[in-house]
Amino acid sequence: MDNEHPQWHPDTLAVRAGHERTFEQEHGEPIFTTSSFVYSSAAEAARKFSGEEAGNVYSRFTNPTVHTFERRLAAMEGGERCVATSSGMSAILSMALGLLESGDEIVASRSLFGSTIGLFDKYLAKFGVVIRYVPLSDLSAWEAAVTPKTRLFFAETPSNPLQELVDIRRLADVAHRHDIKLVIDNCFCTPALQKPLSLGADLVIHSATKFLDGQGRAIGGAIVGDHDTLEKLYGVVRTCGPCMSPFNAWIFLKGLETLSLRMKAHCDNALALAHWLEAHPSVERVHYAGLEHHAQHALAVQQQSGFGAVLGVEIKGGRENAWSVVDATRLMSITGNLGDTKTTITHPATTTHGKLSDEQRRIAGISDGLLRISVGIEALEDLKADLARGLDQLGG
Numbered sequence: 001m002d003n004e005h006p007q008w009h010p011d012t013l014a015v016r017a018g019h020e021r022t023f024e025q026e027h028g029e030p031i032f033t034t035s036s037f038v039y040s041s042a043a044e045a046a047r048k049f050s051g052e053e054a055g056n057v058y059s060r061f062t063n064p065t066v067h068t069f070e071r072r073l074a075a076m077e078g079g080e081r082c083v084a085t086s087s088g089m090s091a092i093l094s095m096a097l098g099l100l101e102s103g104d105e106i107v108a109s110r111s112l113f114g115s116t117i118g119l120f121d122k123y124l125a126k127f128g129v130v131i132r133y134v135p136l137s138d139l140s141a142w143e144a145a146v147t148p149k150t151r152l153f154f155a156e157t158p159s160n161p162l163q164e165l166v167d168i169r170r171l172a173d174v175a176h177r178h179d180i181k182l183v184i185d186n187c188f189c190t191p192a193l194q195k196p197l198s199l200g201a202d203l204v205i206h207s208a209t210k211f212l213d214g215q216g217r218a219i220g221g222a223i224v225g226d227h228d229t230l231e232k233l234y235g236v237v238r239t240c241g242p243c244m245s246p247f248n249a250w251i252f253l254k255g256l257e258t259l260s261l262r263m264k265a266h267c268d269n270a271l272a273l274a275h276w277l278e279a280h281p282s283v284e285r286v287h288y289a290g291l292e293h294h295a296q297h298a299l300a301v302q303q304q305s306g307f308g309a310v311l312g313v314e315i316k317g318g319r320e321n322a323w324s325v326v327d328a329t330r331l332m333s334i335t336g337n338l339g340d341t342k343t344t345i346t347h348p349a350t351t352t353h354g355k356l357s358d359e360q361r362r363i364a365g366i367s368d369g370l371l372r373i374s375v376g377i378e379a380l381e382d383l384k385a386d387l388a389r390g391l392d393q394l395g396g
């Protein structure tokens, strides 16, 4: 669906876009739990199957609840069209299957979600796709990695967990000079804080599992962009089958309605916690683009409308001390997941980045004392108290 109600504010689109009431005049969005759809005649069935007449045939192809989610997210990202998928990973896989041939190349940020690197190196590589990794913010490295076979640039900004950024507008300029598509995984900011398409990116990827749901209930994903590209990617999802379930689509619709309120609460808590942590004698350093000494603070102010929920916190004294801060928590959830109203805490060197070699971890900047906190929307004083329990016993 083309960019409907572009005149509405994003907060209004989040609540209203995408739902067309059925003849029942329902107020809430209905969940269409049906695998197939019926026709009034053989002729109508023939027209629907041939594509001569628009309409639902089978829920692997289209489903009204999933479609409502797609229209709403497309409107929020400012894209012409969205295709929903069963997970964030299947969104990336479908994008690659739809756009790449054997022998094509991707230039990607080396600071990517671990499974994305796994998908690229283990599976796309198997089919002859070449991946070249570059430091996220180094635009000349992106350009230097381009060859005549490069088809895609792929980046997450800000990065996880060190909160490094790339200038999307300038990266898009580099990509387009070489006729390359720029794909941004917008999982950490969501459209509430950053709109990559308006900055020149060609496609946006989402793991709906994270902030779009925001309450840890379901796995899902999406791709947003222009109509022609999305038509190709829709073909992949329709044929290969990584479609979103209607029930999950309904959960994500409800998530989108409160997205901007939640993101604001996440950002406020994260910034306040970052300032408090920075002043603590047991803390070496806090990585958060909202802090003025962050190397890319100015870019974050210009490119994002908030700094997000995720903090990298280096504890003095390495792994032992970092673990004791984790183990002293009573409220925060010790888990590798993020993007939840509940605050989560993890020690990347031994969890999310545990499979890397020491050298790879050093290059990625994952020190032994580093903790990642995905700050939730609980009361700030409870979060501080939960961290203070461990931090205070370490001394300065």
Ligand SMILES: *Cc1c(COP(=O)(O)O)cnc(C)c1O
Residues within 6 Å of the ligand: 087, 088, 089, 090, 113, 115, 116, 156, 185, 187, 188, 206, 207, 208, 209, 210, 219, 220, 221
């Ligand atoms: C979680 C995540 C993914 C993968 O999404 P799933 O829904 O878990 O498949 C992709 N990119 C980023 C940045 C993520 O955090």
